[in-house]
Amino acid sequence: METDQVIRRCVPDWEQENVLIHCHNLACGGHFGPKRTARKVLDSGFYWPSLHKDAYEFCQSCKRCQLTGGISSRDAMPQVPIIVCEIFDVWGMDFMGPFPSSYGNTYILMVVDYVSKWIEAKATSSCESKEVAKFLKDNIFSRYGVP
Incomplete structure (x- = not known):
């Protein structure tokens, strides 16, 4: 349990790479950086002690991310947070x-x-x-x- 008081499932070693693949590459991912990938893993209800280090290494080894490169501040658009509302929220x-x-x-x-x-x-x-x-x-x- 982390400081946010959410109980998460501790992922065994053999399953960690699959969780990272899903949170980085597949539909819920988007080839985000290591911090965002680790956050997606945590938001999905999973955790393991070396999560942040493993997410960093995974993102460094992703071929598509390495080909794309980073976005410079010249290319960046101003970001506006999107508020997601569900039915019965308002x-x-x-x-x-x-x-x-x-x-x-x-x-x-x-x-x-x-x-x-x-x-x-x-x-x-x-x-x-x-x-x-x-x-x-x-x-x-x-x-x-x-x-």
Whole structure:
């Protein structure tokens, strides 16, 4: 376990090269440098004591990386971080009303997921937190699970 409190699988010697190949060369890789390759290994849930040294040696022995060479600051473009949002990461909830009573309901609870543009509305009798909890339990958690 490292300082970030994440439990990782310790990879045996015979499997370490395959993990490095996947994190450096294949679809999840991209022929990044040794620090990024080691970070990808850690993010994948693996670890071994000589990971950073092995990633450095692996990147030094990669023929494609050696042919490409490094990007100079003259060639580099300004980098802007890309924020990756999943469904249910950005929500909005609000009550609308009061409206004239209809079947005992005077408010509308609106729920919006801003990533998928999913909208759901429910007529409620009051604008209290118990209505929100009931809505989440009955409509969201029962269908999609707890995000």
